[in-house]
Amino acid sequence: MISLHIEKKAFDSFELTDIPIDINRGEINLLLGHNGAGKTTIIKSMFGLLTFEGKVLMDGHDISFNSQEDVDFFKKRLAYIPDDISLLDYLTPREYFQLMKSSFGSEKNESFLQNLIDIFELEKYLNIPILNLSHGNQKKTQIVSQLLRKSEFIVFDEPTNGLDPDMIIILKKVLEKLKAQGVGILLSTHNLNFGQDLFDNAIILRDGEIKLNKRREDIQDIFGNITLEETYTKVNEEYYEYVEGLLNDMDSNSKRY
Numbered sequence: 718m719i720s721l722h723i724e725k726k727a728f729d730s731f732e733l734t735d736i737p738i739d740i741n742r743g744e745i746n747l748l749l750g751h752n753g754a755g756k757t758t759i760i761k762s763m764f765g766l767l768t769f770e771g772k773v774l775m776d777g778h779d780i781s782f783n784s785q786e787d788v789d790f791f792k793k794r795l796a797y798i799p800d801d802i803s804l805l806d807y808l809t810p811r812e813y814f815q816l817m818k819s820s821f822g823s824e825k826n827e828s829f830l831q832n833l834i835d836i837f838e839l840e841k842y843l844n845i846p847i848l849n850l851s852h853g854n855q856k857k858t859q860i861v862s863q864l865l866r867k868s869e870f871i872v873f874d875e876p877t878n879g880l881d882p883d884m885i886i887i888l889k890k891v892l893e894k895l896k897a898q899g900v901g902i903l904l905s906t907h908n909l910n911f912g913q914d915l916f917d918n919a920i921i922l923r924d925g926e927i928k929l930n931k932r933r934e935d936i937q938d939i940f941g942n943i944t945l946e947e948t949y950t951k952v953n954e955e956y957y958e959y960v961e962g963l964l965n966d967m968d969s970n971s972k973r974y
C-alpha cells in the first residue's frame with residue numbers, strides 16, 4: 718500500500734492542506750477535480766518531484782527522497798504515466814522500449830513487450846521517430862513503456878488524453894486486467910465515463926480541498942445508485958448552482974436580432 722499524506726503544500730496563490738491518499742494493491746483510486754484543483758501537484762508530491770510538508774509511506778516504510786536507497790526502492794515499485802508526453806522523441810518506439818527495458822532491468826520481457834505492442838496497435842509505428850508520430854500514438858508509446866516495467870503500483874495522470882475511442886475502451890480493459898492482477902492504481906482523469914466502472918475509491922478535489930474521499934459502496938449508500946457524473950455534480954452542488962445563475966444570465970445577455 719502507498720499512503721501519501723500532504724499536510725501542506727503552498728504555492729503563492731494555491732494551497733493544499735491535509736490531503737490523505739491511499740493506493741491499495743488490486744484497487745483503483747480515482748482522483749477527480751477541475752482544472753487547477755491540485756491533482757498534478759498531489760501526484761508530483763508523491764514522486765518527490767515537489768517538496769511538501771507530509772510523508773509518503775510504502776508498505777509502512779517512510780520514504781525519504783533524500784535517500785537514494787529509498788528512492789530506488791520506491792521507483793522500482795511505482796510507475797508513472799504523466800499528463801504530458803515526455804519521451805526522447807528522436808528515438809523510435811522500438812529504441813525507446815529497449816532503453817526502458819534495460820534501465821528498469823526488464824530485459825527478459827520480450828514476449829510481454831510484443832503483447833503490449835499488439836494490444837496498443839503500435840507494430841506499424843515501431844521504426845518511426847516518436848517526434849513524427851501522432852499525439853495518440855505517442856501517448857500509447859508512453860503507456861506501453863511504463864506497463865513494461867511490471868510495477869506493483871501505477872499512477873496514471875490523464876491517460877485517455879489523445880486516445881481514440883477504440884484505445885480508450887482497450888485502456889479501460891487493460892486497467893481492469895491490471896487491477897485483477899493485484900496492481901494498485903491511482904487514476905487522475907477528467908473523463909468521468911472512463912472512471913465510472915473502474916474505481917474502488919473516489920476522491921473529488923475543489924480548489925485544493927478534498928470534497929469527497931470515499932469507497933464505491935459508501936458513495937452508493939450516501940447518494941444511491943447514481944452515475945459518477947451525477948455524484949460529481951452533487952458533491953460540487955454550490956458551484957453548479959452558481960453556474961446555473963450564469964447560464965440564466967446568458968439568456969438575457971445573448972438576445973439574437
Ligand SMILES: Nc1ncnc2c1ncn2[C@@H]1O[C@H](COP(=O)(O)OP(=O)(O)OP(=O)(O)O)[C@@H](O)[C@H]1O
Nearest residue numbers: 728729730731750751752753754755756757758759
Ligand atoms: N510550480 C508552480 N508554481 C506556482 N503555482 C503552481 C505551480 N504548479 C502548480 N501551481 C498551481 O497549483 C494549482 C494546482 O495545479 P495542478 O497542476 O496541480 O492542477 P490540476 O488539478 O492537475 O489541473 P489540470 O486538471 O488543469 O491538470 C494551480 O493553481 C497551479 O497554477
